[in-house]
Amino acid sequence: MATQHSRSAARLMMAPAVFLLLVWMLVPLSMTLWFSFRKYLPLRGGDLGWAGFDNYVRFVTSSAFWPSVMTTLLIVGGVLVVTVVLGVLLAILLDQPMWGQGVVRILVIAPFFVMPTVSALVWKNMFMDPVNGLFAHLWKFFGAEPISWLSEASMQSLIMIVSWQWLPFATLILLTAIQSLDSEQLEAAEMDGAPPLARFFHIILPHLSRAITVVILIQTIFLLSIFAEIFVTTQGSFGTKTLTYLIFQRVLESQNVGLGSAGGVYAIILANIVALFLMRIVGKNLDA
């Protein structure tokens, strides 16, 4: 389609964008790598020279490292399970013809537009507050002892908050996928004697597999780096310290940029391991 001339022109015109993206990626990456080998304590003398692999060794041998990796994976996994399962069910529900469909769909999508900081604060203060929260009132109404959610069931609470934010995204993508299902296929399955549950598992779910894969991959990218929700709720206490949050504490609370940067490199490695596993498990669904 393209001639030699138009192809070189296209390359020339793409160059600024490619250059900008490269710089945007390479500069922070190389600075992180650079700092991870330096002893750099901003409030205690600044850059104090080479540290070799000290930062890497210290970060990985710290007692907080492995729990933080586990917490990260638990939150990512928990939110993925909740959003995919509820997303599929909600998508099927929203696909049914009903009165006020347009309004309901907008309402379902709404949580996605709320900023993470805001939604986490709303959950913390409005729902999960052990004295004034709606859940506390609900519990008291039924004569039960209110739960102080964020300290007693901190991980569950966090997964609930993050899932609430990401459910609309999953629902939206799965809804569009369900709408592209040929209704004759469902009718054929009905004629073939498949009851509703069998139709779901044999026809609808396989049809959704590609959309589910997309949801899992995209959400994993964003969930590996969740931060705001933890920052405004538990501050990393009660076993909710993710790898991202640990790095933040090393850099800002301990004022140790070198150690934090080494953590950053570990985070890159963790993300790649997760990506590798995901592509092994669900990646084949993306092949046409």
Add this chain to the structure above:
Amino acid sequence: MGRIQLKQVKKSFGDVTVIPPLDLTIEDGEFTVFVGPSGCGKSTLLRLIAGLEDTTDGVIEIDGKDATALPPAKRSLAMVFQSYALYPHMSVRKNIAFPMKMAGMDKAEQERRIASAAKALNLTDYLDRRPGQLSGGQRQRVAIGRAIVREPAAFLFDEPLSNLDAALRVGMRMEISELHKKLDTTMIYVTHDQVEAMTMADKIVVLQAGVIEQVGSPLELYRSPRNKFVAGFIGSPKMNFIEGPEAAKHDAQTIGIRPEHIEVSTSEGLWQGKVGVAEHLGSDTFIHVHGVPGCDPMTVRVGGEIPVHHGDTVFLNPNLDHLHRFDAEGLRIQ
């Protein structure tokens, strides 16, 4: 076994009545074709029989048992859809096995039936492929295979050939007819193509706006159409209708004569006209003749070639034995 009887069956969507009360009997082993223009309710009628739509009123009996309220799976009918509706994530083998798997049939019997269906439909080499890797005709055969393994009381076909190209359509038409001879099972076939109806059917049901215009064998419909609609719909090219004084000579509001029942002469004849477009098919020539009073243009079929050109004057001699007369309501006068 597959005698299907519709008694006063009616279907409305809200205030719109698609099928006014209708009676129809389809005998066991019969190949019945529902034919009519788009939107005449033929597909809806088929879906009512299949159970994919609920009847508003009336009774559907299959083999003498009331099946009106039965779910589709319990009616022992199999359907072939226009889009084939194959399951894209399953191999051909699994597609064909699906209804048997749902019925809980044992594995050995499943394998046996798959093998025999695949052999009958020339699918043996494709059993492990996905539907996406097959051609249109092969997909069509998989859909038929999925239907026959259930050994249903009747097959329902919903415009199954409309997605195929012309050459393949002729081939599949024969294969389905052949299959019917072999299985001897009731088949109901929906189409808007009167050629398919004429070539395949034991019995044709002509529908218009949800009303049955005529039921009969292909030749019955061709020879003695009950009214103008059936006369115009069955036969290709269409029957010529002549109105006005020419029709009055025969004591009718309208007279109809098929293109194949008119002779063309360059010297003398009953009607005179000018040649318009001539379609040369080799075996036949269809000539559109303009200027015949009461019918413009009149289509005439001539066997083989004929040396006429655009603008030539020709004379037409209708074969009066094959003249159809219709009254003011469009009904045929015997």
